[in-house]
Amino acid sequence: MKLTVIGGGGVRSAFLAKSLAYNAHRIGLQEVVFLDSSAENLTLFGEIARYVFNTIRPDIHFSLTTDPVAALKSANYVITTLRVGGDASRIRDERIALEHNTLGQETTGAGGFAMAMRSIPAILNYCQLIEEHAARDAILFNFTNPSGLVTEAIIKSGFKRRVYGICDAPSELIRELPSILGCDPQDLKVECYGLNHFSWFTHFTVQGEDVTDRLINNPDLYLKTAMQYFSPELVQLCDKQLLNEYLYYYYYREVALKAIQDAPETRGEQIASINQDMRKELAGVNVRETPEAAFDIWMKHYLRRENSYMQSESHQEKFNTREPLTLQQFIEEPDTGGYAGVALDILEAVNSNTTKRIVVSLANNGTLDFLQPDDVIEISCDLSKTGLKPVTPQHVPTAQKNMISCVKEYERLAVAAILNRDRTLAVRALMAHPLVGSWSLAQKLVTAYLDDTHCKDW
Numbered sequence: 001m002k003l004t005v006i007g008g009g010g011v012r013s014a015f016l017a018k019s020l021a022y023n024a025h026r027i028g029l030q031e032v033v034f035l036d037s038s039a040e041n042l043t044l045f046g047e048i049a050r051y052v053f054n055t056i057r058p059d060i061h062f063s064l065t066t067d068p069v070a071a072l073k074s075a076n077y078v079i080t081t082l083r084v085g086g087d088a089s090r091i092r093d094e095r096i097a098l099e100h101n102t103l104g105q106e107t108t109g110a111g112g113f114a115m116a117m118r119s120i121p122a123i124l125n126y127c128q129l130i131e132e133h134a135a136r137d138a139i140l141f142n143f144t145n146p147s148g149l150v151t152e153a154i155i156k157s158g159f160k161r162r163v164y165g166i167c168d169a170p171s172e173l174i175r176e177l178p179s180i181l182g183c184d185p186q187d188l189k190v191e192c193y194g195l196n197h198f199s200w201f202t203h204f205t206v207q208g209e210d211v212t213d214r215l216i217n218n219p220d221l222y223l224k225t226a227m228q229y230f231s232p233e234l235v236q237l238c239d240k241q242l243l244n245e246y247l248y249y250y251y252y253r254e255v256a257l258k259a260i261q262d263a264p265e266t267r268g269e270q271i272a273s274i275n276q277d278m279r280k281e282l283a284g285v286n287v288r289e290t291p292e293a294a295f296d297i298w299m300k301h302y303l304r305r306e307n308s309y310m311q312s313e314s315h316q317e318k319f320n321t322r323e324p325l326t327l328q329q330f331i332e333e334p335d336t337g338g339y340a341g342v343a344l345d346i347l348e349a350v351n352s353n354t355t356k357r358i359v360v361s362l363a364n365n366g367t368l369d370f371l372q373p374d375d376v377i378e379i380s381c382d383l384s385k386t387g388l389k390p391v392t393p394q395h396v397p398t399a400q401k402n403m404i405s406c407v408k409e410y411e412r413l414a415v416a417a418i419l420n421r422d423r424t425l426a427v428r429a430l431m432a433h434p435l436v437g438s439w440s441l442a443q444k445l446v447t448a449y450l451d452d453t454h455c456k457d458w
Contacts, residue, residue, distance in 0.1 A: 001028045002135075004071045006126055007081040007144070008034025008049065008064065009041030011275065011302065014295075016081070017049035018331065019340035021056035026348040027077075031061045035071035042066065044279070047287035048295055055331055068129050075134040079166075079343060080126065082144045084118035087272035094266040096448045100441060103257055105249055106268070107146040107197050109435035113414055113426070114449045119144050120153040120418045127159045134161070141166050141343040142361075148196030151361050152376035153415045165361025165376065166342040167196055169226075169244060174201070174359070175336070176225040180218050181211055192359045192380045193368065193393040194400070197246035198407055199359075199378045200238065203394050212240050229314050239397045248314065250403070253435065256313045263312040270312075274304050295327040349383035356383045357391070367392055370401050375408055406434055421458045423450065 005016060013034060020032055034049060036042050046064040053062045065071050072078065083090075090106055093114040097104025104111035123144055130138060140163040142151045151165030170192050178185045183206045191203040204212045216235050221227050226245045227235075234251060235242065249256050260266065265273070278301035287294040303322055310316070325333060335341075345358050357380055364375045367390040371377065380391040396404075410433040417425035423446060430442035450458050 001076045002031040002033070002074055003029055003077040003079070004033045004035055004075040004134075005079045005081065006035050006068075006071075007083070009036030009038050009044075009046045010081055010083065011045055011278075011298075011305075012081075013045045013049035014052050014298070014330070015338055016079075016340050017053040017062075018056065019335050019338055019344070021053045021060070022335045023341070023344045024057055024060055026344055029060055032063075033071045033075070034062075034064050035066070035068055036064075037066060039066050044282050044287060044294075045298070048291065048298055051287075051291040051295075051327075052331060068126065069133055072126075072129050072133045075130070075138055077139050077141070077343070077347065078126075078130055078134060079141045079340070080123060080144045082119060082122060084115075084122045087268060087275060089118060090115070090268035091266060091272060093449070094268045096445065098261060098266070100444055100448075101257070102441065102445070103249055103253065103260070103435050104266070105246075105256075108246060108249055109433060110430060110445045110449070112146045112149070113430060113433075113445075116146050116149045116153075116414060117418055117449065119146070119150050120415075123150055123154060124157055124159075127154060127157065131160065137161075139347070140164070141346075143167070146196065148198075148361055148376055148378065149411055149414055151196075152411060153419060155363060155376065156374065156415055157419060164343075164346060165196060165378070167359070167361070167378070168338045168342070169197065169246070170199060170201070170359035170378065171338075171342060173226045173242065173245070177204070177215065177221075180220050180225065181206060181215060183207075183211075189357060190380065191391055191393045192378065193396060194244070194378055194404055195376075195407055195411065196361050196378045197244060198250075198404065199244040200247075200400055201242040201244075202240075216240055216242075228316060229310065238400070239395070241397075241400070245310070248310070250434065252314075259313050267312065270308065271305060274301050277301060292327045295330070296324075299324050299330070345383060346388065349385065349387075353385070357381065358383060360388065362388070362390070365390075368396070368404070370396075370405060371408055372412075375412070403434070406432065423458050426450070426458075 034046050042064045093111040094104035097110040103109045106115050138161050142165050144150050147165045147167050154163050174190050178188050187207045189205045190201050192199050192201050194200055204215050229248045230243055281297045285294045342358050359380055361376050361378045364371050364377045365373050381388040410429050413425055413429035417429050426446045427442045430436045431439050
């Protein structure tokens with residue numbers, strides 16, 4: 001079996017390589033290819049990933065390439081993790097939104113729409129190559145943000161292979177809960193429903209016993225998990241449901257906007273500065289000859305990035321800041337799976353006798369009865385030999401239904417606008433988005449975002 005990663009030269013490639021290497025036996029991997037359009041990124045981050053992978057599984061052929069046809073030829077599985085336009089485009093997206101007094105977060109609101117305008121055309125070009133060169137039964141796992149929008153665009157473009165949207169945010173929160181409840185992870189069951197970066201968690205059971213009240217009344221939930229950004233009172237108002245961390249931008253909109261506006265730099269500018277410092281240091285290192293030295297530089301700057309996540313928006317220190325690891329410690333540390341783990345769980349389930357619950361984005365097909373069948377939703381699924389069975393949530397409060405319906409209307413219009421290169425639909429999309437919600441503002445934002453080399457033909 002061959003697995004290809006599109007965007008394999010990203011900063012997080014080492015984590016993906018580690019996860020794939022430790023779990024390759026689960027799906028019979030024989031070849032792994034990391035593809036990236038940037039030869040420089042492959043020389044730096046791709047080579048770190050190569051060393052990690054080869055140290056764990058030297059028996060599996062691992063390669064780096066900038067050739068998409070060679071990378072996708074006969075591929076059985078494809079994971080996409082692209083950032084089209086790089087840091088510069090992210091900064092521009094953020095600044096345009098802030099100039100118009102609205103949030104420019106890169107996956108939601110105006111910033112998410114701008115990112116989708118770049119991500120979707122690039123992914124669809126790769127989808128055409130997958131149709132032409134990959135194995136006939138190839139499966140695509142999309143991690144390219146905004147993941148829900150991109151996955152919906154892939155499906156609605158007529159792509160003929162199986163495609164799933166994957167994200168690590170839901171699984172990371174769920175993974176934090178057993179320690180709060182004092183239970184084994186396999187004994188905990190959770191229902192997740194909504195849209196990507198716009199989902200809620202409900203119906204918490206341990207070996208069949210409802211533990212919702214015990215969970216939401218535990219102070220550690222708000223200190224030691226991603227729920228640190230939300231108040232217990234809000235959880236009660238949400239019918240005792242936990243929240244995806246990205247809902248912070250909706251429930252605390254004015255707080256987040258003011259914090260970002262008052263900060264000396266946007267998150268994109270912060271990331272760009274960190275990446276620039278990292279590249280400067282790595283420029284003097286031959287990664288292939290001295291991987292330990294390269295890894296130390298990468299780890300130092302990567303932790304600057306991770307440990308500062310959402311600090312400006314929330315004025316909170318992260319509860320789970322990480323300490324630096326050596327290359328050997330990184331390799332030996334147990335793998336947490338991340339988004340690769342979701343993909344591997346799906347692939348392994350075909351040959352497994354056990355059932356496992358994961359969160360994935362796929363076509364609704366009646367799971368949420370207040371949405372259209374072809375809407376892409378983020379939902380808990382039970383995996384088994386028979387495939388993925390979406391778990392219909394036992395209770396979706398009216399407030400959540402209204403919020404999801406509103407954002408989904410934005411997503412439908414945004415996908416249609418991008419697939420058809422239609423400026424009017426783009427304005428309608430941002431009008432529908434609750435973080436914009438204004439015709440005059442939507443017009444200004446669309447005009448500003450379309451003034452870009454990627455969108456001259458709109």
